[in-house]
Structure formats: structure tokens, C-alpha cells
Amino acid sequence: MRIVIAGAGEVGIFLAGLLSKERKDIVVIDTNEDRLHSINEKYDVLTVLGSATSIKILEEAQVKGSYIFIAATHYEHVNIVAASLAKKIGARRTIARVDNLEYIVSKNKRYFKSLGIDTLINPDKLAVDEIVMMIRQSASNEVFEFSKGDLTLFATRLNEKSQVIGKNLTESLKLYNEFEYRAILIVRDEKTFIPRHHDIFQINDIVYAVSSRKGLDSLMKISGQEKVKIDDVMIFGGSKIGELTAKKLEQHFNVKLVEKDKNRCMELSEILDKTLIINADARDTLTLKQENIAKMDVFISVTESSETNIFASILAQRQKVPKTITEVENIDFIEISKDLNIEGIINKKLIAASLITRYLIDADILSIKMLNTANADIIEVIARQGSIITKKPLAELDLPKSFIIGGVIRNNTSFIARGSTFIRPGDICVVLVLSDFIYTIEEFF
Known part of the structure; x- marks a missing residue:
């Protein structure tokens, strides 16, 4: 499976490293020779020096017949042209990173389809959606909803205080x-594992659970968390x-x-209607106190x-x-942030990579x-x-220890999976899988 990535910036390098672990045939295109040299030293990938908008360069990168072409340069006009050309040359699927929010409006996507671009990604928009979701489920450090909230991943x-x-x-x-929630993952120190019946919960464990709407309140109680009423x-x-x-x-909170x-403050004052814009540095404790x-x-x-974000959040805590x-x-800082008890972490590269891995x-x-x-x-x-x-029922299947089914959505009805659950064709399953074994999903589903 050949995957061609245009752009050796932060997103491109991250994707190349992630995908090269799966022994995919990865080709990276960039105009910067130093970046390509750096990526060659780190990962087992092929590199092509040149512009992704050049037909000659795309042919050299063997875009024809490639499984997927990802345009992830810093310039959206380059990404749009490159993805469109890649489709015409013979890439099976094309993805382009864009900054203009107008492009990702549903009614406008057809224009890009006609250009040969299958999927548009706006990492900023994806990050904002995740922030808003975290605020809606304020007791959770990481949250993801399925079937419009009928099932929720709660971390x-x-x-x-935990019971x-x-x-x-x-x-x-x-x-x-009740059986309205299920713990599906524990992160303890440097170890990540799927809990079994005999595993005992400990203080400072980061626990991921899948819950129905009905089970969320109970899940928060037993985990020692309280839902924060948000105004400010x-x-x-x-x-x-x-x-x-x-x-x-700003439409819902102060x-x-x-x-x-x-x-930048002047620009924001013209864009935002109800938000109070303050020209200051939030790393200054005195400023934070003055702003209550x-x-x-x-x-x-x-x-x-x-680094600034981590420091500011520590001050806030x-x-x-x-x-x-x-x-x-910075991916390397995520583990450090976890050690510092920094919660509610957002990473655009992980969000974008999630969508592409699909x-x-x-x-x-x-x-x-x-x-x-x-x-x-x-x-x-x-x-x-x-x-x-x-x-067969889940308990009778010889399932690997690398994944677990947390919940099921069947005909608009959702429920937590149990050993006696019999998965039917067409069921939507919420599955937790250890990252190194993500492709085992292909064998069972």
C-alpha cells in the first residue's frame, strides 16, 4: 500500500512516522532538502525533492496507483492543486489540508469533489470541536461521542474521592x-492496558470508560468527579x-x-461580538489574578x-x-504534561491523523x-x-487482548457490550484498540 504525503512540516512528519511503523510504502514530497534529510534519518520512507504541484514530481513520487495522497503543506492553495492533480494522475483517494472554513461547509464540498479532492481537513476546526465537546462534558479530561451522544467515551x-x-x-x-458503563482502558505510570476482571483500580489511574447517557452520572460519582457548572x-x-x-x-458563556x-487584539475585537479582549500575558500571575x-x-x-500553554495551565490549576x-x-511534551497532571490535552496532529487513519x-x-x-x-x-x-457471543470468541468492545449501536438503540452480547451484521461497535495493533480490526470486523 503506497501512501504519498506532500509536505514535510509538522503534520507531514508526524504522519510519515506514524504510518511508517505499519510498514507502509511511504513517499514524502517537499521543496526543502533539509527537511527531507531529517525525515530520512528518522524513518524508513522515500523522499522526493520538489513541488507537489509539479506533474513531473508527482509522477516521480509514483502517485499513479497510490492508495492515498495526503496534501499537508503549509499552503492550502498548494494542497488543493496538488490533491487535484494527484487524483487526475491516478491516486485512489486524495486528502487536502485547508485553512479556509468556507471550504469545509457541507454545501461547498461538492466543488472540491469535482476537482478530484475526496476529503478536506481543517485541523483548527477539528481542535475547536474537541474543545467544545470537552466543555459540554466538563467532568471528563478527554471525551468523544458516538451516535449523537447515546454512547460517550469518558476519561x-x-x-x-473515587469509590x-x-x-x-x-x-x-x-x-x-447497573450495566450502563464499562471501563475499557487504564493508563498507569508508563503502562497502558485494557483492564480485566481481576485488575484493581489505583489512585492517579487515568481510566477511559464507555457510558450510555443513563450511566454518565453514576460513572462520575464512582470516579470521584463532579460536573462543573460553567459560566465563565x-x-x-x-x-x-x-x-x-x-x-x-461567547453565545453561551462569559x-x-x-x-x-x-x-492581534485589535483584529479579534472586530471579529468577536461578546468576548472581552484583554491585551496581556497570561503567564503573569498578577495579570491572571487581576482578571479574576x-x-x-x-x-x-x-x-x-x-511550553507556554503548559506553563499557563499550571498557573491556572x-x-x-x-x-x-x-x-x-509537541508530541514529546504530552507525556510530560500527563506527569504534571495537565488534563484536557488537545493535539491537532493527532486529531488530523485520526481522520486520515480511518x-x-x-x-x-x-x-x-x-x-x-x-x-x-x-x-x-x-x-x-x-x-x-x-x-458467536463475545465471551465465546477467541478475541485478542489488544482490543475490547465497549458499546454497540443497533437500529438507533445503544447499549454497553457484555460477554453475552451477540454482535449482528450492521451493528456499529465502539472498539478500543491498542495503537500498535490497530489493523487487527480488519480480521474481526
């Missing part, structure tokens, strides 16, 4: 005598993500946006610097802000989310007619 760090500390999986389910939100950073987040939230660049950060319900840090959301684009698996995938603080992915997949997963 939280267990504290001393499951010292209990195993079976005992925790008996606390409320502070955003640090007037980046595109900060701007879009403020635009979405929003303050702190930006240190005066000119202690009274904020949510602090969102989305500057262009991962020290001021007892109930919920922080932090953009951490098209690389030979199964009927509806959605994929690469988890920010765990080496695992949550997948929404349709069980095909005749697939192994439909042959």
Missing part, C-alpha cells in the same frame, strides 16, 4: 447495580483556535480572551507554543480553576480517535456480514 484521573479505589472491575460494576471561560492565546473557540462559546500581541482567574470555571490555553484545556502540539483500514470505519494520553485508539466500526465478530 478521568482517579482521586482519593472504585482498591476495587477490581467486577466489584466496581456492582456499586450501582478564559482563553489564553489569540490563535486561530482561540478565535474560533471564543466565537463558539468569555475573556487574553492575547499579548496588541495588533480564580473565579473562572474553565481555562483554555491555545497559544502557538506548547494553582488558582484552583476547576477545568483546564491545553493545546500541546481510510487506511480495510473495515467499515465511521470514526477514529487517537487518544491524547494513551497509546490507544477508539474506533466506531460497522460489523460486516459474515465477519468473525458476528459468529
Whole structure:
């Protein structure tokens, strides 16, 4: 399976590294020789020096017959032209990264289809959607909804208030005598594992669970978390993500946006209607106190610097802000952030890679989310007619320990999966799979 990536920037390099682990045939195109040299030193990929808008370069990269072409340069006009040419030359599927939100409006996508572009990705928009979802489920550090919220992935760090500390999986389910949620993953220190019946929950475990609507309140109670009533939100950073987040939230909450660049503050004042724009540096504790950060319900840090975002969120946590959301684009810093108890992490590269990976698996995938603080992915997949997963009840199938089915959506009805659950063709399954084994989904679904 040949995959061609145009652009050796942050997103392109991340995708190349991720996909090369799967022993795919990866080709990377870029105009910068130093970037290509750097990527060659790190990963087993082929590189082509030149512009992705050159037909000669695309032919040299063997775009014809490639499984997928990903245009991920910093320039959307380059991405659009490159993806369109790649389709004409013979790429099976094309994906282009764009910045203009107008392009991803549903009614406008047909224009790009006519150009040969199958999928458009706007990483900023995807990040904002995830931030808004986190705020809606304020007790969770990471959240993902399925079937319009009928099933929800809920992630939280267990504290001393948690009722499951010292209990195993079976005992925790008996606390409320219901089966409306299921723990599907535990992150403990450097270890990520799918819990079995004998595994005991410990303080500081990061636990991922799938829950029905009915089970969310019970799940929050046993995990020691409380849903925060949100009225006041502070955003640090007037980046595109900060701007879009403020635009979405200002209709429902009292929003303050702190930006240190005066000119950017002037621009934002023309764009945002109800958000209070403050020209200051949120890394200054005195500034935060003057702006009543202690009274904020949510602090969102989305500057262009991962280090600055982490530092600002630590300051917010020290001021007892109930919920922080932090953009951490440096992958190496995610583990550090986890050690510092930085919760609610956003990473645009992981979000974009999740969407792209959906098209690389030979199964009927509806959605994929690469988890920010765990080496695992949550997948929404349709069980095909005749697939192994439909042959017997789950408990009787010889399923690998690398994945677990958390919930099922059948004919608009959702329920938590159990050992006695018999998956039917057409069922939508919510599956947690360890990242290194993501392609095992193909064998069973």
C-alpha cells in the first residue's frame, strides 16, 4: 500500500512516522532538502525533492496507483492543486489540508469533489470541536461521542474521592447495580492496558470508560468527579483556535480572551461580538489574578507554543480553576504534561491523523480517535456480514487482548457490550484498540 504525503512540516512528519511503523510504502514530497534529510534519518520512507504541484514530481513520487495522497503543506492553495492533480494522475483517494472554513461547509464540498479532492481537513476546526465537546462534558479530561451522544467515551484521573479505589472491575460494576458503563482502558505510570476482571483500580489511574447517557452520572460519582457548572471561560492565546473557540462559546458563556500581541487584539475585537479582549500575558500571575482567574470555571490555553500553554495551565490549576484545556502540539511534551497532571490535552496532529487513519483500514470505519494520553485508539466500526465478530457471543470468541468492545449501536438503540452480547451484521461497535495493533480490526470486523 503506497501512501504519498506532500509536505514535510509538522503534520507531514508526524504522519510519515506514524504510518511508517505499519510498514507502509511511504513517499514524502517537499521543496526543502533539509527537511527531507531529517525525515530520512528518522524513518524508513522515500523522499522526493520538489513541488507537489509539479506533474513531473508527482509522477516521480509514483502517485499513479497510490492508495492515498495526503496534501499537508503549509499552503492550502498548494494542497488543493496538488490533491487535484494527484487524483487526475491516478491516486485512489486524495486528502487536502485547508485553512479556509468556507471550504469545509457541507454545501461547498461538492466543488472540491469535482476537482478530484475526496476529503478536506481543517485541523483548527477539528481542535475547536474537541474543545467544545470537552466543555459540554466538563467532568471528563478527554471525551468523544458516538451516535449523537447515546454512547460517550469518558476519561478521568482517579482521586482519593473515587469509590472504585482498591476495587477490581467486577466489584466496581456492582456499586450501582447497573450495566450502563464499562471501563475499557487504564493508563498507569508508563503502562497502558485494557483492564480485566481481576485488575484493581489505583489512585492517579487515568481510566477511559464507555457510558450510555443513563450511566454518565453514576460513572462520575464512582470516579470521584463532579460536573462543573460553567459560566465563565478564559482563553489564553489569540490563535486561530482561540478565535474560533471564543466565537463558539461567547453565545453561551462569559468569555475573556487574553492575547499579548496588541495588533492581534485589535483584529479579534472586530471579529468577536461578546468576548472581552484583554491585551496581556497570561503567564503573569498578577495579570491572571487581576482578571479574576480564580473565579473562572474553565481555562483554555491555545497559544502557538506548547511550553507556554503548559506553563499557563499550571498557573491556572494553582488558582484552583476547576477545568483546564491545553493545546500541546509537541508530541514529546504530552507525556510530560500527563506527569504534571495537565488534563484536557488537545493535539491537532493527532486529531488530523485520526481522520486520515480511518481510510487506511480495510473495515467499515465511521470514526477514529487517537487518544491524547494513551497509546490507544477508539474506533466506531460497522460489523460486516459474515465477519468473525458476528459468529458467536463475545465471551465465546477467541478475541485478542489488544482490543475490547465497549458499546454497540443497533437500529438507533445503544447499549454497553457484555460477554453475552451477540454482535449482528450492521451493528456499529465502539472498539478500543491498542495503537500498535490497530489493523487487527480488519480480521474481526
